[in-house]
Amino acid sequence: xxxxxPVREMQFLLDNVFQAGDLWQSIPDLAEMVxxxxxxxxxxEGARITHELxxxxxxxxxxxxxRLIDGQVITPKGYKAAFATFAESGWVGISGDPEYxxxxxxxxxxxxxxxxxxxxxxxxxxxxxxxxxxxLCIASHGTDELxxxxxxxxxxxxxxxxxxxxxxxxxxxLRHIRTKAVPQEDGSYRVTxxxxxxxxxDHDLSENVIHLVLAKLPDxxxxxxxxxxxLVPKIQVNEDGSLGESNGVECGSVEHKMGIKASAxxxxxxxxxxxxxxxxxxxxxxxxxxxxxxxRLSIGIQGIGCAEAGYQMARDYALERKQGQGSGKGLGNGxxxxxxxxxxxxxxxxxxxxxxxxxxLAVLTGQSLDKVKYLEDAEAADLVGLLVPLAKAFxxxxxxxxxxxxxxxxxxxxxxxxxxxxxxxxxVRIAQIYEGTNGIQALDLLGRKVLPKDQAMxxxxxxxxxxxxxxxPASWQTEADSVRGAFAQLLDLAGxxxxxxxxxxxxxxxxxxxxxxxxxxxxxxxxxKMVIAAERGTGALDGEFVxxxxxxxxxxxxxxxxxxxAHVASARAAESAVMTLPSxxx
Numbered sequence: 001x002x003x004x005x006p007v008r009e010m011q012f013l014l015d016n017v018f019q020a021g022d023l024w025q026s027i028p029d030l031a032e033m034v035x036x037x038x039x040x041x042x043x044x045e046g047a048r049i050t051h052e053l054x055x056x057x058x059x060x061x062x063x064x065x066x067r068l069i070d071g072q073v074i075t076p077k078g079y080k081a082a083f084a085t086f087a088e089s090g091w092v093g094i095s096g097d098p099e100y101x102x103x104x105x106x107x108x109x110x111x112x113x114x115x116x117x118x119x120x121x122x123x124x125x126x127x128x129x130x131x132x133x134x135x136l137c138i139a140s141h142g143t144d145e146l147x148x149x150x151x152x153x154x155x156x157x158x159x160x161x162x163x164x165x166x167x168x169x170x171x172x173x174l175r176h177i178r179t180k181a182v183p184q185e186d187g188s189y190r191v192t193x194x195x196x197x198x199x200x201x202d203h204d205l206s207e208n209v210i211h212l213v214l215a216k217l218p219d220x221x222x223x224x225x226x227x228x229x230x231l232v233p234k235i236q237v238n239e240d241g242s243l244g245e246s247n248g249v250e251c252g253s254v255e256h257k258m259g260i261k262a263s264a265x266x267x268x269x270x271x272x273x274x275x276x277x278x279x280x281x282x283x284x285x286x287x288x289x290x291x292x293x294x295x296r297l298s299i300g301i302q303g304i305g306c307a308e309a310g311y312q313m314a315r316d317y318a319l320e321r322k323q324g325q326g327s328g329k330g331l332g333n334g335x336x337x338x339x340x341x342x343x344x345x346x347x348x349x350x351x352x353x354x355x356x357x358x359x360x361l362a363v364l365t366g367q368s369l370d371k372v373k374y375l376e377d378a379e380a381a382d383l384v385g386l387l388v389p390l391a392k393a394f395x396x397x398x399x400x401x402x403x404x405x406x407x408x409x410x411x412x413x414x415x416x417x418x419x420x421x422x423x424x425x426x427x428v429r430i431a432q433i434y435e436g437t438n439g440i441q442a443l444d445l446l447g448r449k450v451l452p453k454d455q456a457m458x459x460x461x462x463x464x465x466x467x468x469x470x471x472x473p474a475s476w477q478t479e480a481d482s483v484r485g486a487f488a489q490l491l492d493l494a495g496x497x498x499x500x501x502x503x504x505x506x507x508x509x510x511x512x513x514x515x516x517x518x519x520x521x522x523x524x525x526x527x528x529k530m531v532i533a534a535e536r537g538t539g540a541l542d543g544e545f546v547x548x549x550x551x552x553x554x555x556x557x558x559x560x561x562x563x564x565x566a567h568v569a570s571a572r573a574a575e576s577a578v579m580t581l582p583s584x585x586x
Contacts, residue, residue: 002055003309005047005116008545009356011040013112013363016533016541020108023367027374030106033098039109042094046113049089053082054120061123061262062423066203068254073202073264083127083205087157092128097139100151107294107373108366114298115359118305122427123262125305127160129298130200134161134212137291138231141279146231149241150210159208159233163291164195164268172440174214174285175223181215181230181275191215191232191275194252194267197434201266202234202251208243209234211268212291213275214284221282229284230275248273259426292435293388294369299435300392301362303399306428307355310406311348313421318344318409338409346559347409351402353556357523358395360530365391382460386449393441393512394519396431403428442511445518446497451507455494462487465525472528473535479557480528486521486564490514493572502575509578513571520564527553 014020014036021036057078064076086092095110096102117125135154138146153159170176179193191213195201202209211232220226236244252267279287318339326340338344365387371380403424407414414421432438450458465487472480493514500506534541534549 002051003058003119003312004051005043005119006308007040007043007047009359010043010112010115012534012537012541012545013360013530014039014108016537017360017529018108018363018367020106020363020367023370024106027370029374030104030370033104034106034109042105042109043112046091046116049086049091050116050120053085054117054124057082057124057262058121059420059423061121062259062427065256065261066254066264068251071250072204073251073254073266075203075205075264076262079124079262080205082124083157086128090155092131092157093135093155095132096135096155097147097151100139100147101155102135102151106366107369108363111297111301111362111366112359114301115305115308115362118302119309120305121262122302122306123260125302126260126263127200127203127205128157129295130163131157131159131161133163133291133295133298134210136294137212137229137287138278140290141229141287142231146276146278149237150231153208153241154210158206159210160200160203160206161210161212162198162200162268163288163295164198164201164211164213164232165288166195166197168194168196172437174227177214177216177227179213179215179270181213181217181228183217187276189215189217189230189275189277191230191270191273194269196267197255198266198268199434200264201268203264207235208237209249211249211270212278212288213270214288215275217281224285226282227284228281229278229287231278232270232273232275236274258429259423260430293384296388296392296435296441297362297365297369299431300395302431303395303397303402303428304355304358304362306424306431307351307358307399307402307406310403310421310424311351311355313419313424314351314406314409315348317413317419318348344409347405349552349555350560351405353527353552353560354398354402354523356530356552357526357556358398360526361387361391361522362395364526379460379463382457383464386445386457386461389436389441389445389449390515390518390522392435393432393438393445393515396428397438397516398519399428400425400432438515439512442515443507446494446511446514447507450490450494450514451498455491458487458491458494461522462491468529469525472532476528476532476553479524479553479561482557482561483521483524483528486517486524486568489568490518490521493568496572500575502579505575505579509575510571510573513567517564517567517571520561520567524557524561524564527556 024030024034061076067074093102094105098104131154135151167177181189181191183189213230213232214227216226233247234249236247238244248271250269252269255265319337321338322335323338326336368380368383371377407421413419469480497506531549531553534546
């Protein structure tokens with residue numbers, strides 16, 4: 001079974017739920033570039049290429065993995081040709097700057113294509129995702145010379161990008177980075193050091209790999225304030241754009257991983273490599289975080305893509321697999337498809353309800369990023385700050401839960417490699433760890449985004465929720481009241497934290513539960529937006545589509561939304577339950 005992108009669901013979100021066409025036409029930079037007809041055409045073509053080109057590589061890539069041979073990383077059979085076709089079609093630059101060869105599509109459309117790629121093959125998708133992120137960083141902070149020399153090659157996929165932050169002694173705590181950059185008379189720098197866990201750090205898919213490297217100048221101040229960002233190509237680039245000599249960038253080894261085995265995760269050694277400053281000296285983190293907002297959202301979407309792929313596999317299996325009887329009379333010649341059994345239906349409904357709400361949140365986050373980029377919207381900037389860590393962590397935590405549920409539908413057949421569903425469980429697991437672990441996302445959300453400035457970011461989201469739910473039909477009023485009440489609890493709880501003496505310990509102990517509480521509250525809000533849009537929709541929204549949306553919304557509020565209360569109760573509990581046990585007694 002090869003993944004098929006849920007284009008109809010995606011079009012519904014853009015057109016009916018978020019009225020994307022109206023927003024695009026109100027933005028001069030987008031009005032002549034994209035409308036709903038263009039968006040649907042892109043979704044259709046994206047669905048075709050991910051189904052026909054990318055998905056067939058997924059199983060083989062997992063079986064074969066990457067290999068390091070004579071200093072060169074070799075990707076699985078078929079990857080190089082497929083990536084060339086993928087890149088030639090312009091998909092790497094779907095949201096890239098049109099001035100340098102990108103498509104210039106809005107992010108709220110780009111997130112849906114990201115989901116298609118991750119649903120088809122996590123490992124394959126990562127090569128283009130990191131390239132797009134590197135290009136975004138260069139476009140935002142690079143000099144005109146760097147932009148003109150590197151962006152066209154990155155958007156075309158002839159060169160690919162990598163992000164080099166982590167070092168053996170400096171994981172999430174970047175203050176301890178040791179990689180050095182020494183300034184040269186010609187304005188360049190010489191970069192020396194070792195980076196680990198570098199996704200796409202080396203491979204045979206492109207002519208060159210462009211590394212964005214965090215390093216310290218010799219006279220840099222201490223801590224993270226002393227980090228600068230450098231563009232370091234694997235192969236030196238001549239003034240005319242042609243490739244020159246090797247640049248002292250070597251792959252020391254590749255990691256052997258639980259999943260995403262066809263994605264090259266490398267140890268990269270920089271041996272006096274020539275690099276170029278991106279952004280300002282000692283402002284490397286600020287430049288990198290331009291890329292990180294988009295990358296963290298993209299990695300979150302990995303959870304949605306895997307969940308959707310798992311749902312499709314489990315649904316098809318449940319409709320075909322004969323086991324037991326719905327009447328409860330046991331086995332016999334009249335065995336029913338397992339879709340009739342309540343527990344199987346529960347699992348499928350859970351995966352579908354969480355995945356569709358997650359997709360809606362991805363589009364909302366993409367819309368907010370677009371408003372910041374094109375309209376400099378301050379409220380949208382608040383939403384981006386709040387929603388990016390939520391999306392990264394909640395999508396991937398629940399994405400793993402969803403893939404495990406999909407595997408469970410298969411019973412014993414889900415535990416063997418033949419069906420393919422177990423690969424999704426292994427592949428999505430990393431998404432909770434990289435691009436900032438989900439615990440760090442939760443700390444960022446509660447400590448840096450919710451609590452400061454009198455909870456301004458959370459209040460921005462609450463204002464949008466209240467505006468969108470102001471005319472809820474009577475049939476959904478009870479659920480709307482529950483959602484409003486949930487956000488009120490989250491706001492009150494934030495106030496309680498600020499009043500506590502041990503604020504730091506309180507935030508550390510409660511952050512993950514608070515994030516999950518916010519996740520369920522936000523999904524409740526988005527389910528109301530979706531079901532009301534479906535009921536009021538016209539045209540392509542036939543009766544079965546509306547019926548399915550109503551059933552999933554009812555299931556979410558009856559069976560999943562109650563989790564909110566448990567997470568809030570846990571978050572509210574005193575931090576002493578977490579912090580009092582002496583370390584030596586663990």
